[in-house]
Amino acid sequence: MADVNLAAPAHRVTAIIGPSGCGKSTLLRCVNRMHEIVPGARVDGRVMFGGQNIYDPDIDPGSVRSEIGMVFQRPNPFPTKSIFENAIIGVRLAKSAGDRKLDDIAESALRRAQLWDEVKDRLNKPAVSLSGGQQQRLCIARAVAVDPALLLMDEPCSALDPIATFKIEELIGEIADQYTVIIVTHNMQQATRVSQFTGFMTIEHAGEPGRLVEFGTTDQIFGSPAQPATEAYVSGRVG
Amino acid sequence: MTQLALGTPGFRNRAALRRRRAKSAVLVGLLTGAVVVAVGVLAWVLIYVAIQGIGALNLGFLTQTPPGNPAAAGGGFYNGIVGSLIIVGIAALMAIPLGIGAAIYLVEYGRGRFSGTIRFFNDVLIGIPTIVTGAFIYAIWVTRFGFSGFAGSLALAIVMLPLVTRTTEEMLRLVPNELREGSLALGATRSQTVMRVCIPTALPGIITGAMLAVARAMGETAPLLLTTLGNELFTEYNPTRRMSTLSLQIFDNAVTGFQEGQARAWAGALTLIAIVLIFTFVARFFGRRVRTSNA
Numbered sequence: 001m002a003d004v005n006l007a008a009p010a011h012r013v014t015a016i017i018g019p020s021g022c023g024k025s026t027l028l029r030c031v032n033r034m035h036e037i038v039p040g041a042r043v044d045g046r047v048m049f050g051g052q053n054i055y056d057p058d059i060d061p062g063s064v065r066s067e068i069g070m071v072f073q074r075p076n077p078f079p080t081k082s083i084f085e086n087a088i089i090g091v092r093l094a095k096s097a098g099d100r101k102l103d104d105i106a107e108s109a110l111r112r113a114q115l116w117d118e119v120k121d122r123l124n125k126p127a128v129s130l131s132g133g134q135q136q137r138l139c140i141a142r143a144v145a146v147d148p149a150l151l152l153m154d155e156p157c158s159a160l161d162p163i164a165t166f167k168i169e170e171l172i173g174e175i176a177d178q179y180t181v182i183i184v185t186h187n188m189q190q191a192t193r194v195s196q197f198t199g200f201m202t203i204e205h206a207g208e209p210g211r212l213v214e215f216g217t218t219d220q221i222f223g224s225p226a227q228p229a230t231e232a233y234v235s236g237r238v239g
Numbered sequence: 240m241t242q243l244a245l246g247t248p249g250f251r252n253r254a255a256l257r258r259r260r261a262k263s264a265v266l267v268g269l270l271t272g273a274v275v276v277a278v279g280v281l282a283w284v285l286i287y288v289a290i291q292g293i294g295a296l297n298l299g300f301l302t303q304t305p306p307g308n309p310a311a312a313g314g315g316f317y318n319g320i321v322g323s324l325i326i327v328g329i330a331a332l333m334a335i336p337l338g339i340g341a342a343i344y345l346v347e348y349g350r351g352r353f354s355g356t357i358r359f360f361n362d363v364l365i366g367i368p369t370i371v372t373g374a375f376i377y378a379i380w381v382t383r384f385g386f387s388g389f390a391g392s393l394a395l396a397i398v399m400l401p402l403v404t405r406t407t408e409e410m411l412r413l414v415p416n417e418l419r420e421g422s423l424a425l426g427a428t429r430s431q432t433v434m435r436v437c438i439p440t441a442l443p444g445i446i447t448g449a450m451l452a453v454a455r456a457m458g459e460t461a462p463l464l465l466t467t468l469g470n471e472l473f474t475e476y477n478p479t480r481r482m483s484t485l486s487l488q489i490f491d492n493a494v495t496g497f498q499e500g501q502a503r504a505w506a507g508a509l510t511l512i513a514i515v516l517i518f519t520f521v522a523r524f525f526g527r528r529v530r531t532s533n534a
Binding site for chain 1: 415420421425
């Protein structure tokens with residue numbers, strides 16, 4: 001991946017689209033320093049967040065990750081923990097549970113993830129007893145429970161059926177006024193449905209670094225793309 | 240679109256189908272036979288030991304020491320039961336935490352050649368005959384401090400350590416990486432991730448592995464002959480002195496040639512199996528409780 005410059009506007013949903021292997025997920029994982037846990041990975045450049053470069057050597061990657069939440073491709077609730085514990089584990093890890101009660105945090109997080117009504121009577125059941133879509137919403141609840149300023153979503157619906165996908169898209173729309181969201185997707189319809197801004201990434205040939213081709217409002221990227229490569233991709237002629 | 244010429248589909252004819260079914264039946268038969276033999280031998284051992292041992296197994300056997308004359312009937316292996324529990328207990332206290340720690344290092348932290356080398360030596364250690372381990376402890380410990388229960392614990396700890404390391408390592412490797420990422424992405428440190436996510440997820444397997452190592456140590460006899468020597472006369476609770484163990488008493492009584500001694504040996508074998516089974520059940524039950532209450 002090289003030459004990626006983009007600014008994700010606050011309280012908006014920014015989508016990153018592009019063909020498989022172009023580095024969308026890698027870009028996302030650079031934003032919360034998850035990329036560096038992969039052996040052999042390397043990052044140059046800066047990621048500015050709230051006026052600070054998160055790659056500043058004085059900054060603890062753990063604190064970056066607790067400010068910037070992440071939802072993964074496949075639902076990954078902690079299987080040994082209950083629904084309730086999954087929802088609040090981030091708060092427990094940060095040891096900042098003093099000011100508000102954990103019950104309230106769990107309820108509000110699960111409400112924001114639109115899961116509360118489905119699980120309120122069985123909060124102590126194991127998280128793996130939920131369906132795939134519910135598990136993914138639980139993972140979203142887990143991420144929003146610590147009130148991150150930015151939420152990264154790496155193809156959050158690619159392992160889900162259309163109805164579960166619809167629910168997640170709906171909830172992305174709901175939480176976007178509180179959080180800034182960056183979502184990676186290879187589903188272009190999804191990008192048009194949930195995002196206000198879109199970046200298009202691609203690789204010209206296998207083995208070359210992925211590049212950001214174009215960034216703009218979602219309407220502009222899909223309606224009147226400036227770059228021919230973008231146009232070819234969004235119109236379905238390539239990829 | 241042009242129509243593709245498919246020709247006659249290559250479905251199997253009746254003869255080929257019969258051949259295939261016959262092959263399948265032979266293979267399933269072989270595999271079933273393998274299972275029957277494997278489980279059958281195990282059941283045979285258990286039932287045989289139970290039948291032979293149940294006659295001499297009574298309350299006295301569990302509470303008395305052996306008679307002075309091996310040809311006499313009665314008496315028990317109380318001193319051996321005590322010795323086994325103490326010696327294996329100390330060995331487990333040394334080997335299980337160390338082995339789990341080593342496995343955590345290998346899976347969660349270790350990279351590159353160093354951990355590869357450790358893993359290799361661990362595999363070599365699993366294969367070392369236990370009599371060699373006993374001889375080693377004899378040379379470095381017993382020659383200086385004499386025979387003792389603790390020397391036996393040292394030898395058994397060396398037997399158990401690579402087993403615990405290996406099984407824990409394999410269980411931790413089964414923890415999906417997505418869970419580690421999920422935890423790290425919440426801002427957890429690596430150690431929090433290990434303690435709160437990886438270990439609880441792998442716990443049932445880790446406990447089973449530790450119990451297998453305990454069971455193995457319970458039955459070891461050769462390294463104990465060279466380290467704790469045995470003590471037929473009285474019950475010793477002090478691990479710095481010579482102790483008896485169940486395995487040593489089974490050996491001693493079985494080779495006496497007297498029927499009464501052999502009866503005690505069978506009862507001892509049954510006791511040994513029972514202790515190992517009880518430990519395994521208790522540990523599993525406990526592990527499941529920890530896993531869910533930690534939820």
